Amino acid sequence: MNDANETILIAGLGLIGGSIALSIKKEYPHKKIVGYDVSKEQMVAATKLGIIDVAADSFMAGLDESSMIVLATPVQQTVKMLSDIAESGIKRELTITDVGSTKQKVVHFAEKTLPKHYQFIGGHPMAGSHKSGVIAAKDFLFENAFYILTPAKETNRQAVDRLKDLLKGTNAHFIEMTPEEHDAVTSVISHFPHIVAASLVHQAHHFEEQFPLVKRFAAGGFRDITRIASSNPAMWRDILLHNKHKILDRFHEWKKEIDRIEAFVQQEDAEGLFSYFQDAKKYRDGLPLRKKGAIPAFYDLYVDVPDHPGVISEITGHLASENISITNIRIIETREDINGILRISFQTDDDRKRAEICIKNRANYDTFYAD
Ligand SMILES: NC(=O)C1=CN([C@@H]2O[C@H](COP(=O)(O)OP(=O)(O)OC[C@H]3O[C@@H](n4cnc5c(N)ncnc54)[C@H](O)[C@@H]3O)[C@@H](O)[C@H]2O)C=CC1
Numbered sequence: 581m582n583d584a585n586e587t588i589l590i591a592g593l594g595l596i597g598g599s600i601a602l603s604i605k606k607e608y609p610h611k612k613i614v615g616y617d618v619s620k621e622q623m624v625a626a627t628k629l630g631i632i633d634v635a636a637d638s639f640m641a642g643l644d645e646s647s648m649i650v651l652a653t654p655v656q657q658t659v660k661m662l663s664d665i666a667e668s669g670i671k672r673e674l675t676i677t678d679v680g681s682t683k684q685k686v687v688h689f690a691e692k693t694l695p696k697h698y699q700f701i702g703g704h705p706m707a708g709s710h711k712s713g714v715i716a717a718k719d720f721l722f723e724n725a726f727y728i729l730t731p732a733k734e735t736n737r738q739a740v741d742r743l744k745d746l747l748k749g750t751n752a753h754f755i756e757m758t759p760e761e762h763d764a765v766t767s768v769i770s771h772f773p774h775i776v777a778a779s780l781v782h783q784a785h786h787f788e789e790q791f792p793l794v795k796r797f798a799a800g801g802f803r804d805i806t807r808i809a810s811s812n813p814a815m816w817r818d819i820l821l822h823n824k825h826k827i828l829d830r831f832h833e834w835k836k837e838i839d840r841i842e843a844f845v846q847q848e849d850a851e852g853l854f855s856y857f858q859d860a861k862k863y864r865d866g867l868p869l870r871k872k873g874a875i876p877a878f879y880d881l882y883v884d885v886p887d888h889p890g891v892i893s894e895i896t897g898h899l900a901s902e903n904i905s906i907t908n909i910r911i912i913e914t915r916e917d918i919n920g921i922l923r924i925s926f927q928t929d930d931d932r933k934r935a936e937i938c939i940k941n942r943a944n945y946d947t948f949y950a951d
């Protein structure tokens with residue numbers, strides 16, 4: 581259905597723009613990918629890594645030669661680019677999509693400003709990480725993740741199908757929603773948790789003035805729950821500005837939630853506290869695994885290992901002997917006399933499964949997943 585030789589412009593060559601480019605190239609090697617980014621550094625890196633075929637001199641120059649446009653910048657910039665596209669005067673049909681984490685403002689702006697011969701489909705791949713920049717791009721980033729599409733009111737079906745076809749190499753599960761539904765759901769499972777993570781980091785930072793050891797002890801659970809606070813601040817600033825009303829609702833509900841557990845602590849209500857944690861555990865344990873489409877950020881394997889210095893090289897040696905690549909390895913808990921926990925991250929679930937078997941067979945250490 582897609583024209584094999586068409587030209588696609590990707591504007592914003594970061595983690596997501598780069599990953600989209602790679603997944604298109606994987607499926608359609610003959611399509612030409614033109615890239616544009618305000619950062620020369622990102623454009624040079626994207627060209628050197630072969631993520632784009634050619635770097636455009638300007639957004640307009642890239643637009644001039646493309647029929648399909650992917651906007652992959654922070655969402656405030658996405659709106660500005662839509663405005664540039666609306667004023668471009670290009671007469672032929674253009675299909676435009678974005679990858680932003682918010683949808684209402686973007687889609688409504690597109691509906692209001694774009695001429696009728698341009699087709700706009702809002703998009704949001706529900707996968708990523710706290711890393712930014714094209715260097716972190718991966719062709720499998722969106723594998724098995726949900727990819728939400730929010731077509732504009734007058735977008736035709738052919739354009740939606742054309743886009744899904746173009747993005748086939750993502751191996752994501754496409755799901756259509758209204759922009760309103762999208763922004764409500766993401767406010768609770770993504771935007772608000774980000775605020776909580778950042779606020780916990782601030783709390784620890786303030787505490788450090790009084791207890792300098794805080795930093796050294798901030799490991800394990802604290803690092804896990806605050807990982808996303810290491811994301812790109814410009815991206816998150818824009819998300820909060822775009823989804824203000826839904827996020828304000830979440831603040832309101834969350835303050836009530838915090839008051840509820842604070843009261844259990846205040847009243848030393850053992851039963852209340854137990855049920856609070858038990859109910860949360862039950863709901864959390866019942867969440868679908870990433871395979872079925874929850875946000876797949878990492879494929880981590882935890883290994884119970886004896887706490888001695890040679891253990892990392894022992895494990896990496898076993899994995900290397902079976903050609904299993906790892907992206908990260910770290911001891912996340914070590915105390916004398918007890919086992920440490922080694923966290924090994926992999927690029928794919930398949931690598932993680934192979935590693936699990938390899939470690940069991942060759943080293944006989946216990947392994948587990950924490951997702
Ligand atoms: N990071 C994540 O996990 C996810 C991010 N998103 C969304 O994807 C979009 C991009 O995010 P990332 O790739 O993570 O960020 P990133 O920081 O890795 O890349 C964004 C790129 O946009 C460029 N840029 C900024 N303004 C520009 C402009 N006016 N013209 C051209 N380029 C411009 C930046 O120089 C940067 O290279 C955001 O809208 C974000 O909300 C969606 C899903 C997941």
Ligand SMILES: O=C(O)C(=O)Cc1ccc(O)cc1
Pocket residue numbers: 680681705706707708709710770808875877
């Ligand atoms: O790193 C993570 O776990 C994420 O949640 C990444 C992410 C960030 C923004 C999105 O809109 C979607 C996914």
